[in-house]
Amino acid sequence: MNIYNARQRLRLDVQYLFGLLALLVTIGIVFVYSASSVFALENYGSAAYFMKKQLFCLALGIVCMLGIAAIPLTKIKQLVPWAFLGSLCLTLLTLVPKFAPKIHGSSRWLFLGGFGFQPSELLKWTLLLYIAFLLEKHWYQKGAFLKTLLPISIITGVSGLILLRQPDFGLTVTLCTTIFIMLFIARFKLRYLMGLLLLGLPAIVYLIMTKAYRLKRVLTFLNPWEDPKGAGFQVIQSLIAIGSGGAFGVGISNSKQKFFYLPMQHTDFIFSIIAEETGFVGALALITIYLLFAYLGIRIALMLKDHFAIFATFGFIIFNTLQALINLCVSAGLFPTKGIGLPFVSYGGAAIIANCLMAGVIISCVRDYR
Numbered sequence: 001m002n003i004y005n006a007r008q009r010l011r012l013d014v015q016y017l018f019g020l021l022a023l024l025v026t027i028g029i030v031f032v033y034s035a036s037s038v039f040a041l042e043n044y045g046s047a048a049y050f051m052k053k054q055l056f057c058l059a060l061g062i063v064c065m066l067g068i069a070a071i072p073l074t075k076i077k078q079l080v081p082w083a084f085l086g087s088l089c090l091t092l093l094t095l096v097p098k099f100a101p102k103i104h105g106s107s108r109w110l111f112l113g114g115f116g117f118q119p120s121e122l123l124k125w126t127l128l129l130y131i132a133f134l135l136e137k138h139w140y141q142k143g144a145f146l147k148t149l150l151p152i153s154i155i156t157g158v159s160g161l162i163l164l165r166q167p168d169f170g171l172t173v174t175l176c177t178t179i180f181i182m183l184f185i186a187r188f189k190l191r192y193l194m195g196l197l198l199l200g201l202p203a204i205v206y207l208i209m210t211k212a213y214r215l216k217r218v219l220t221f222l223n224p225w226e227d228p229k230g231a232g233f234q235v236i237q238s239l240i241a242i243g244s245g246g247a248f249g250v251g252i253s254n255s256k257q258k259f260f261y262l263p264m265q266h267t268d269f270i271f272s273i274i275a276e277e278t279g280f281v282g283a284l285a286l287i288t289i290y291l292l293f294a295y296l297g298i299r300i301a302l303m304l305k306d307h308f309a310i311f312a313t314f315g316f317i318i319f320n321t322l323q324a325l326i327n328l329c330v331s332a333g334l335f336p337t338k339g340i341g342l343p344f345v346s347y348g349g350a351a352i353i354a355n356c357l358m359a360g361v362i363i364s365c366v367r368d369y370r
Contacts, residue, residue, distance in 0.1 A: 009163075017296045054347055059355030060353055080193075091163070095107065132310075168339070246274050246279050251277060252277050268327070274286060293321070301313040
């Protein structure tokens with residue numbers, strides 16, 4: 001394939017990818033409104049309360065995306081270490097009760113000057129970008145433990161410890177899994193990767209066993225019907241929502257589970273409402289969109305030539321795909337509850353802005369293609 005044809009295919013793939021993202025965001029706006037309307041009307045006096053906030057953050061995110069996309073890739077690489085350090089410090093502030101009061105048992109929200117946001121949403125992308133930066137910097141030393149793998153392990157470990165202190169176990173595991181896959185793609189020596197795996201799996205078991213609520217989530221996952229009005233309530237109501245949808249659903253905005261039966265209906269369990277209102281056909285269509293997103297993203301990453309661009313794109317695709325997979329499995333009762341939203345669809349202002357920022361980086365990576 002000559003360079004002109006390669007550029008044409010890359011341009012088309014990028015257009016299709018961003019078309020899918022636009023479709024996901026549109027689905028998100030529609031179902032954030034549908035899923036949250038009753039809750040929003042009851043608590044905030046406006047059925048469109050969460051939808052309006054999501055639209056505002058989306059508009060802000062698009063502005064940020066265009067701004068990042070206009071920055072040359074070489075400049076982005078220079079800014080990545082500082083962006084990571086800044087987001088790490090902001091996330092560290094969530095451990096200070098003065099700035100981050102506990103909400104639903106976690107200190108993930110940082111409140112500064114009357115404005116609240118989740119700095120971990122920014123940290124996850126700056127961390128992945130910094131890993132991509134280090135992988136490119138030491139590309140020809142990728143087999144060296146001290147110069148490459150050890151710094152990456154330390155940086156990931158420090159970030160993970162801060163997230164676990166919030167606590168945010170789901171995000172920590174998803175990030176570590178994404179970085180592990182990035183190291184595999186970077187062709188690190190198999191013995192190093194196996195060593196990380198042998199260290200990581202016992203650590204996950206230890207973290208689950210030493211926290212009662214995490215162990216309870218696992219036990220609830222194994223048998224939610226043991227406590228149907230307590231720990232198993234959320235999963236059971238999610239399954240009822242999905243099962244009620246049938247083949248074609250009950251119709252958009254006609255969900256019954258959103259009437260205070262299913263908690264977190266516009267965030268972690270929005271897929272359940274989508275399945276209830278659009279049925280098996282709608283749920284399958286949404287899953288297909290995510291599969292196409294992963295396929296096109298991998299194709300784009302494999303066509304790029306700059307190592308930072310390759311790993312940054314892979315990080316973006318892998319993380320979002322894993323997050324979608326986990327969310328869908330949790331909603332269907334196939335994974336323990338994790339507190340992870342559906343990418344580009346679930347309600348979350350900080351998440352949509354951070355995703356737009358990362359999309360801007362991908363645009364810059366593709367534009368730099370030679």
